[in-house]
Amino acid sequence: MRRYATAAALVLALAFPLAAPESYYLSFASRIFVYALAATSLNLALGYGGMISFGHAAFVGTGAYVSSIFLAEGVASAWIGWPAAVAAAALAALVIGAVSLRTRGVYFIMITLAFAQMMYFLVNSMKAYGGDEGLTLPARASAGLGVDLGSDAVFYYVALAALACAVYGLHRLAHSRFGRVIQAIRENEARAEAIGFPVYRLKLACFVIAGAAGGLAGVLLASHGKYVNPNVLHWTQSGTLMVMVILGGVGRLWGGAVGATAYLGLEDLVANHRVEWIASVFPNYQQHASLGVGAVLLAIVLFAPQGIAGAFARGRRA
């Protein structure tokens, strides 16, 4: 059943630009893919690895800024800028993870948060690259090979490909030796160490992989809007990503993707699609979309604790 649903979704996604070539929908869908990628990367660390990191925006932001800086400095090739950005995000994850993973529980949450905020302030002060106003890019990176990233349709497919690779990669990883251990560590860290696993090293590896994937999402995010600003590193962004993962289903393969789609879809729905009976009571409601989003999120936490993907899981083992 799962296989057919996935295949059907993939076919739909591939066909989508042909059916709806308008820029707005393509752009919106691309944005969903990018956030789905970011949320999936967080899901690896958070859902599978059990590491409640409140600083994941730091890696997304690193990817976004490094790739943008390359463009701003005149290096137009995506083949140089993008891998460099992902590598930078992985490095950031290595450093932040190496320090943070020495702590537990709420202290881990706080330290990851602190590091993300540090990066936020650092980037905010980089006047050369826009400071708090952000950096606008003249064009997207060039990929050569006849692929024009400037086209919304092409970008859509690139984002879709990135997401598909990430989800497939997560699927393979979850069933690999590494995936088994990481989930065991999430379940009972002390015992994992006591049967001989080098827990710290394994968690760090998981953290770095998640950071690198987050960096890729950041690259695409900056590229998508041709704009990046320090807010992408703010803790509320980490919070939003976390909300997407929790919404979609923590530790479930499609949790990040489903959560991002639901969150952004909900936001868009409320803001752009007028519902008359609500408007009759409350004329301006669409300007206050986030209240509706917040209410729905709250309802989900209180009444559907397993998230959306969880609700469809029908008793499968997590």
Add this chain to the structure above:
Amino acid sequence: MLELSNVSKRFGGVVATDGVALDVRRGEVHALIGPNGAGKTTLIAQIAGDLSCDSGAIMFEGADVTRAPQHERVRSGLARSYQITSIFRRFSVLDNLALAVQARSGSSFSFWRPVAAEPALANEARALAAQIGLAGREEAGAATLAHGEQRALEVGLALATRPKLVLLDEPLAGMGPEESQAMIALVERVRSEVAVLLVEHDMDAVFRLADRVSVLVSGRVIATGLPAAIRADAGVRKAYLGESAAA
């Protein structure tokens, strides 16, 4: 095989372990007994690496492991089981054991190849399940097991790492008579392959299994010797006055 010299640990003002000297010989079952609060679990934790010692040395197979991290001690053959069951509750029995097998065989930094492609892990896990008396229960979720079965899995996890010396912390805790017999039989089965340091309150088990017995009182070893000698020792009897012991 295992040698402790002058091992000490304190928590704030409380001295939990006070200059303990202890040794375990190859092939022996060495029981560690003592009244409640004597510090037996704390000592086990220090030997295994869950806790660090404040002072003293722990030598295992000739190597100094006093500062070695726990997972390294396990890799060199020193494993423990826990008094309070600590298993992977959301995994099946088979997956629990397969994990331990995975830990000791090859690297876990393998991200692509599915575990299912390694039948050796599952096969060895199945054999282990049979050895610990859980044949037929492999697919059961660990959380659904009865208490005795969980204790068997608890010990099984330690044994799955193919240790040279295993530290069993009250394996019979909370068990009824039938389950206790099964656990004692399990220790009898494995004693030829692995040395055992056994912490127990159940004196029946202790005197059936032990080659030697050490008595821990208030963090100090007050006596070590053959079971019969310990049984007769006046100091030991005094320490146990008031404790219900099947003497």
Add this chain to the structure above:
Amino acid sequence: MSWVLILEQTLNGLQFGLMLFLLAAGLTLVFGIMDMINLAHGSLYMLGAFLAAALVQATGSFVLGVLLAVPATAVLGMLLEMSVLRALYARDHLSQVLATFALILILNEAVRIVWGPDVPLTMPAALSGPVELLPGLFYPAYRLLIIGVGAAVALLLYVLVAHTRVGMLVRAGASNREMALAMGVDVRRLFTLLFGVGTGLCAVAGALLGPLLAVQVGMGENILILAFVVIVIGGIGSIRGALVGAVLVGLVDTIGRAFLPLFFGLFFQPRVASAAGPAIASVLAYVLMVAVLYYRPRGLFPARG
């Protein structure tokens, strides 16, 4: 670099720190006793500021407006606790994060709907001038008021926690929740009361800082993180830790921002100093937290044994 400037910034740091303490005190108790991560704590601070601004406008008196706003916000906080937050105590931290994050969204928008994105709140005219503390040292009267109120509240809290029965229950709960529950403490009412007090403290901070920092939607998010940093430094569950941590963070942050760029200017080129100085100054509080956690992984005064 004059002594006047140093003293001035030290007082500013103390003032900021004491307000941070008001926020941190409620947060550390909620986290320490109820083990709940409440991201919406900053929103209650915002609510206090908005209510104060509205009541000051309605009554025409700063003092009256603030005095009314505090219990009003506390009541709203208690209503929130009884309706929504109570359901979260038993849940895991992730669910609490999601739920209270949702509350931030809801409260931000609700405030925006009722009052708009920002409202003016000006300090009373009587306090808008400077006071001469020492010959040559002039300090704004309003900031002195803040320091006074902050210190008074700290003293009040100390008396409450250390010398009353309720305070004893709170301390017991902070150091060993299960034991307190087992001893039959009426948990639900205690929690609600506690939450009300915490919200009231937030309201005081919000109302007092309003004239200085601008009352606007989203003002809670920035200060919330600093409050979390404070309680981590101070030790979760400890009011004493919250005070020490808050004053430390307030001083480090304020003095850092004031003097680090100047300090850098002594060693580096102006271009580097003017960029690096503010950047590093803004992260000093976080660096402090990381440093404290390195030597004292549970904070300076951990409440749990």
